[in-house]
Amino acid sequence: MPDKAAYWKAHLRLLAGLLVLWFAVGIGLPVLLVDTLNAFRIAGFPLGFWMAFQGAFLLFPLLALLYARRMRYLERKYLQPGDRQGTDTP
Amino acid sequence: MDTTTLIFLFVGTSFLLYTVIAWKSRVSSTKDFYVAGGGVSPLANGLATAADFMSVAAMLSVPGIIATQGYDAAVYLIGPPGGFVLLGMLIAPYLRRFGRFTMIDFIGDRYYSNTARTVAIVCALFVSLTYLAGQMRGVGVVFSRFLEVEINTGVVIGALIVLIYAVLGGMKGITYTQVAQFCVLAFAFLTPIIFMSILLTHNPVPFLGWGGKTADGSMYMLDKLDGLSQEFGFKAFTTQGKPTIELVCIGLTLMFGTASMPHIVVRFFTVPRMQDVRTSVFYTLLFIGIVFLCMPPAAAFSRAYILEAVNHLAYTDVPGWFTTWEKIGLLQFTDLNGDGIIQHVSGPQNELRIDNDIIFLAIPEIARLSNWVVALVAAGTLAAALSTAAGLLLVISTAVSHDLLKKQIWPDLTETRELQIARICAAGAVAIGIYFGMHPPSFIIETIALAFSIAASVFFPVIVLGIFRKRTNREGAIAGMLAGLVFSVSYIVYYQFLGGKANGYWLDITPQGIGAVGMLLNFAVTIGIGALFPPPPAHVREMVEEIRYPM
Numbered sequence: 001m002p003d004k005a006a007y008w009k010a011h012l013r014l015l016a017g018l019l020v021l022w023f024a025v026g027i028g029l030p031v032l033l034v035d036t037l038n039a040f041r042i043a044g045f046p047l048g049f050w051m052a053f054q055g056a057f058l059l060f061p062l063l064a065l066l067y068a069r070r071m072r073y074l075e076r077k078y079l080q081p082g083d084r085q086g087t088d089t090p
Numbered sequence: 091m092d093t094t095t096l097i098f099l100f101v102g103t104s105f106l107l108y109t110v111i112a113w114k115s116r117v118s119s120t121k122d123f124y125v126a127g128g129g130v131s132p133l134a135n136g137l138a139t140a141a142d143f144m145s146v147a148a149m150l151s152v153p154g155i156i157a158t159q160g161y162d163a164a165v166y167l168i169g170p171p172g173g174f175v176l177l178g179m180l181i182a183p184y185l186r187r188f189g190r191f192t193m194i195d196f197i198g199d200r201y202y203s204n205t206a207r208t209v210a211i212v213c214a215l216f217v218s219l220t221y222l223a224g225q226m227r228g229v230g231v232v233f234s235r236f237l238e239v240e241i242n243t244g245v246v247i248g249a250l251i252v253l254i255y256a257v258l259g260g261m262k263g264i265t266y267t268q269v270a271q272f273c274v275l276a277f278a279f280l281t282p283i284i285f286m287s288i289l290l291t292h293n294p295v296p297f298l299g300w301g302g303k304t305a306d307g308s309m310y311m312l313d314k315l316d317g318l319s320q321e322f323g324f325k326a327f328t329t330q331g332k333p334t335i336e337l338v339c340i341g342l343t344l345m346f347g348t349a350s351m352p353h354i355v356v357r358f359f360t361v362p363r364m365q366d367v368r369t370s371v372f373y374t375l376l377f378i379g380i381v382f383l384c385m386p387p388a389a390a391f392s393r394a395y396i397l398e399a400v401n402h403l404a405y406t407d408v409p410g411w412f413t414t415w416e417k418i419g420l421l422q423f424t425d426l427n428g429d430g431i432i433q434h435v436s437g438p439q440n441e442l443r444i445d446n447d448i449i450f451l452a453i454p455e456i457a458r459l460s461n462w463v464v465a466l467v468a469a470g471t472l473a474a475a476l477s478t479a480a481g482l483l484l485v486i487s488t489a490v491s492h493d494l495l496k497k498q499i500w501p502d503l504t505e506t507r508e509l510q511i512a513r514i515c516a517a518g519a520v521a522i523g524i525y526f527g528m529h530p531p532s533f534i535i536e537t538i539a540l541a542f543s544i545a546a547s548v549f550f551p552v553i554v555l556g557i558f559r560k561r562t563n564r565e566g567a568i569a570g571m572l573a574g575l576v577f578s579v580s581y582i583v584y585y586q587f588l589g590g591k592a593n594g595y596w597l598d599i600t601p602q603g604i605g606a607v608g609m610l611l612n613f614a615v616t617i618g619i620g621a622l623f624p625p626p627p628a629h630v631r632e633m634v635e636e637i638r639y640p641m
Contacts, residue, residue, distance in 0.1 A: 004639055011638075015179055022179075026172035026345060030164060031337050034330060044301030044310045049328045052164035053386040054297055060171040061375040064178050068368035075365070075640055 007078035014070055018063060025059045096465040097236050104274055104469045105251050108476070111270055112255030112263040120509050123260030124191040124488055130265055130360040136373025138265045138477075139357045141272035143170060143348075143378060145221070146228030146475035147538060149279065154446025156389035157396075160319070160327035165337050167382050169344020171375055177349040178371030182358040184557045186367045187637040192485075193355045193549070194493040200556040202630055203564045204498050209571050211489050213548045214352040217541045218482045218489075219522065221353075224538055225479040226527030229472065235418060235451070236468040245527035252476055253520045256483050257513045264480045265360060271473035272377060278470020279381055282453045282463050283388045289457050290391050300387035315390055318397040323436035327390065339603025346609050347542030350549035353481040356488075364640045392449045395456055396434070400442065403432050411455035420445035479523060486522075487515035539602040540582050547574030547608025551616055557638070559617075560631045566620020574612030578604050 029037060030052035037048030045054070091099075117123050130138070148170075156163040185196050194214055198207030226245055233244020255263040283296045291311055293299030300311050316326040325331045348354060358367045400412070405423060415421040422443040423432060434442040451471070454463040491512040496503050503511075548571045555562040582601040599607060625631075 008638055018179060022172065022175050026168055026175075027338055027341055030168060031334060031341065034161075038328075043298070044303070044312060046312075046328055049161055049164075049312075050301070052161060052168065054383060056168045057171060057379040057382045060175050061372055061379055063175050064368070064372040064375050067179055068365070068372055071368055072365060079640065 002079045004079070007074055010074050010078065011071070014067070014074070018067055021063055025056055025063065030056055091461070093461040093464055094238070096461050097468045100462075100465040100469040101237070101472060104270075104473060107270055108251060108267045109254055111266045112259050115262045115266050116258040117260050117262050118509070120191070120492075120505050120512065122262050123509055123512055124359075124484075124492065125356070126260075126262040126265045126360040128360060129362060132361050132366045132370035133373055134265065134269050135357060135361050135366075135370045136377060137272045138268035138360075139354065139370070139374040140377035140381075141268040141275065141473070141477035142357055142481040143174075143354060143374075143478070144272070144275060144381060144474050145225060145478040146232070146471055147224050149275070149471060149474045150228065150231075150447040150450055153385055153389040153392070154449040156386055157393040157449045158446065159331070160325060161330050162332045162337065164386075165341035166344065167385060169341050170348045171378055171382065172341070172345040173348025174371055174375050174378070176345060177354065177358075178368055180554050180557070181349060182355060182371065183364045183367045184637045185355065185553075186358055186361065187364050187640065188633075191356075191359065191492055192488050193350075193352050193553070194489060195497070196556070197549075197552060197567075198493070198497060200630065200633070201552070201564045201567045202627065203568065206552075206564060206568050206571070207493060207497065209568060209575075210549070211493050213544055213571070213575060214485060214489050217351065217545050218353060218485045219526075220538060220541045222479060222482045222486070222519075222523050223526035225475045225482065226523045228475045229479070230527050231447070232468060232471045232475065236464070242528050245524055248472065248476060248479075249520050249524045249527070252480050252483060252523075253517060256480050256487075256516045256520070260512065260516075261356075261360060261484055264477075264484055265357075267480065268477045271477040274473040275470045275477070276377070276381055278466045278473070279450075280384055281466060282457065282459055283384045283391070285459050285463070286391045286453055286457045287387060290394070296387040296391075297383045300390050311390070311394070315394045315397075318394060322397060322401060322434060327393070333598045335598050336600055336603060339599045339606045341603075343542055343546050343603050343605035343609075346546035346550045347605055348545075350545045350553060351542075352489075352545075352549075353478075353485045356485060357481070388450060388453060392453055392456065396444065400432055401434050405430050405432060408432070409455075411452055414455070415445075415448050415452060420448045483516055483519045483523065486519040487512055490515045490518075540579070543578045543582060543602075543605030543608060544575060546605035547578040547612055550609055551612040555613070555616055557634065560634050561620070561625050562616060563620045563623055563626045565623040566616040566618070569619040570612040570614075570616030573615040574608040577611050578608035581608075 030048065034048035034052065037051060038046040040047040042050065121127050152163070152166055155166060185193065188196055190196065190199070194207060194210045197210040198204065226249065229248035230241035230245045233239050233247065234241045237244065255267050284294055287296040287299040288294050291299035291302050291304060293302050302311060303309065304311050304314055312328055316328055319325065319327050358370060361367055361370050405425065412421060416423065424441050426439065426441050427433070432442055433439060451467065454467055491508060495511060496508050551574065552567045552571055556567070581604045585601045
């Protein structure tokens with residue numbers, strides 16, 4: 001039996017978590033905490049500077065991938081219980 | 091072969107390729123024309139979106155801004171990918187599930203109001219037209235520099251190519267040419283940077299190389315750049331110069347603006363299902379990330395080279411690229427102290443003015459790379475300009491043919507007629523593009539900042555609230571959009587065009603960053619004013635419920 005209400009609730013929880021990560025990757029680490037992070041130096045880069053100019057471009061795709069995968073899982077769990085194939089069979 | 095022949099060959103071949111693709115994907119239905127039939131694979135859409143987003147302004151201006159501002163410019167790069175993450179989580183999947191043709195369709199139907207629809211049309215047209223002006227100008231600059239034709243001739247040639255595939259194939263033609271264009275532009279962008287990295291750091295991977303030691307192994311590349319910058323009186327490359335609040339606001343404005351740019355949002359209407367939208371956003375971020383990863387090293391290499399090699403050089407000894415750029419006015423040397431030696435420093439003694447836009451274009455020549463790399467860069471920059479221009483043209487023509495005519499004035503328009511009108515509007519939009527390219531407003535960068543601020547402060551809140559809060563009603567949304575629009579536009583117009591002084595900025599927020607504040611205002615007004623009016627009718631609440639689930 002599909003449980004739409006539970007699906008939406010789980011989705012909102014997931015979104016809240018990811019938005020916190022989004023803020024950390026986009027603003028928190030590269031701008032707000034840049035001086036703190038710059039105290040560390042990795043592979044020639046001050047860490048805060050690296051987060052701003054490189055790290056964000058590696059972490060943002062990971063966030064998007066994580067979201068897509070979790071949503072597939074939530075859809076299978078709440079919307080097609082019993083159908084192990086899910087919606088995304090080719 | 092000499093450089094000009096090679097450039098003609100590369101640019102000509104790439105244009106031929108786009109035309110062939112356009113011919114093969116010509117369409118005959120409005121669904122194909124507006125959203126490529128909704129059958130594009132997530133991977134192809136990811137490539138196309140990356141090309142759509144990578145505008146000629148991003149490719150030329152951003153490396154230049156990084157070169158001169160160092161760390162402070164990072165927010166210009168972080169903004170767009172951050173925006174795509176938001177778009178993928180908060181906007182695109184639900185609008186795809188909604189299943190109409192445009193973002194304006196959603197605003198009009200969700201807020202059951204043609205007033206809301208009209209406000210959205212006006213803002214979408216404004217955002218897209220200002221953006222288009224920048225693209226057409228870029229096409230002109232590239233043509234005039236590399237092919238030595240008149241800027242106006244260049245604009246017309248570029249526009250005609252776009253015309254062919256936008257009018258023939260609509261969104262379908264645009265999608266598949268954009269896929270090809272991304273490949274061309276990424277290859278063209280990365281090749282010179284890789285060579286430059288090998289030359290300066292002996293490391294072929296630019297985004298590792300610029301953290302490592304310099305080619306002679308004596309010190310870290312970044313320390314050398316900081317040292318050089320300070321020696322000549324500039325801010326060190328790796329440190330922060332601007333107030334934190336200013337950087338945060340610019341970053342947020344770019345994020346919320348990117349997430350609600352009409353030409354970006356509509357790209358995700360072309361994939362089959364909700365889940366494909368999410369996958370496609372991941373691919374987009376991956377492809378944009380590859381280019382963005384290499385942009386800061388390119389800027390750093392170029393900056394270090396210019397500071398070191400050009401300073402203290404006698405004007406009679408300047409290299410060939412210096413003279414070439416000087417001729418078209420993007421480089422200017424004024425011998426203030428009359429000693430015949432170039433002095434590039436911070437402050438009034440500076441004798442060399444370098445236009446931001448040439449930092450990237452000059453790399454192949456600075457690094458003395460072969461002719462074919464120069465030709466490749468020319469083809470790549472044109473690909474960036476044409477792909478973005480095409481996406482914008484489609485939004486402009488759809489806003490008129492679909493959102494204005496079909497939805498409001500002639501609801502009984504047949505599909506064949508609507509398609510004809512859409513093609514005519516696309517041709518009309520090309521004509522406007524040509525006009526802007528020939529008579530560019532002198533304030534392109536400022537107006538592009540305006541475009542992001544308007545997208546953020548008008549569209550983002552009402553779309554997100556429309557999906558996540560059923561109580562949001564027509565009255566609130568219209569008031570919110572107008573409040574965001576009026577607030578952001580008046581702040582920008584006052585400080586950019588009416589002579590407002592930079593030291594009068596409210597809380598240090600520059601006009602580039604005001605969209606973030608306008609967005610918050612829109613959220614507050616939409617909810618506040620909305621509370622005074624009745625909730626939306628039942629069928630709208632049902633629609634909102636429906637678009638939240640994949641089936």
